[in-house]
Amino acid sequence: MSEISPEQMAVLSGKLRGRRAELLALLRAARKDSGRDNLQQASGEVGDPGDESLALQLVDLNLAERENEVRELRAIERALERMRENTYGDCIDCGCAIPYARLEAYPTAERCTECQARHERVYGGRDVTPTL
Numbered sequence: 001m002s003e004i005s006p007e008q009m010a011v012l013s014g015k016l017r018g019r020r021a022e023l024l025a026l027l028r029a030a031r032k033d034s035g036r037d038n039l040q041q042a043s044g045e046v047g048d049p050g051d052e053s054l055a056l057q058l059v060d061l062n063l064a065e066r067e068n069e070v071r072e073l074r075a076i077e078r079a080l081e082r083m084r085e086n087t088y089g090d091c092i093d094c095g096c097a098i099p100y101a102r103l104e105a106y107p108t109a110e111r112c113t114e115c116q117a118r119h120e121r122v123y124g125g126r127d128v129t130p131t132l
Contacts (some may be wrong), residue, residue, distance in 0.1 A: 003097050004089045008104075012084060015107050016076050023073045029068055075108040082110075091115050 080090035
């Protein structure tokens with residue numbers, strides 16, 4: 001069971017909520033700009049194959065950034081849900097307390113370091129969290 005004090009929980013909650021606000025602002029801005037970021041505008045109306053290739057890479061990078069931001073936002077939402085359920089700070093695999101230092105460095109941590117290492121060995125670092 002978690003041994004996080006109310007003061008520590010408030011700090012972690014503030015970090016999570018602050019980062020959630022940042023991500024939402026980034027995603028809103030990206031959505032607003034998405035009409036302007038099409039391939040034709042990125043490469044120009046008449047571009048050579050090199051320009052088109054570069055434009056495709058830029059579009060791919062942009063999409064990858066958005067995917068990472070959405071993935072992080074989902075992790076934050078899961079952490080906030082665990083806070084509401086009073087299970088935040090408990091490893092989702094073994095139930096042991098996740099040390100505060102780990103949560104402070106990585107507030108969305110769902111596992112203790114031992115279980116996280118095991119999870120990464122089994123799944124190779126892939127995100128296997130079901131999408132909602």
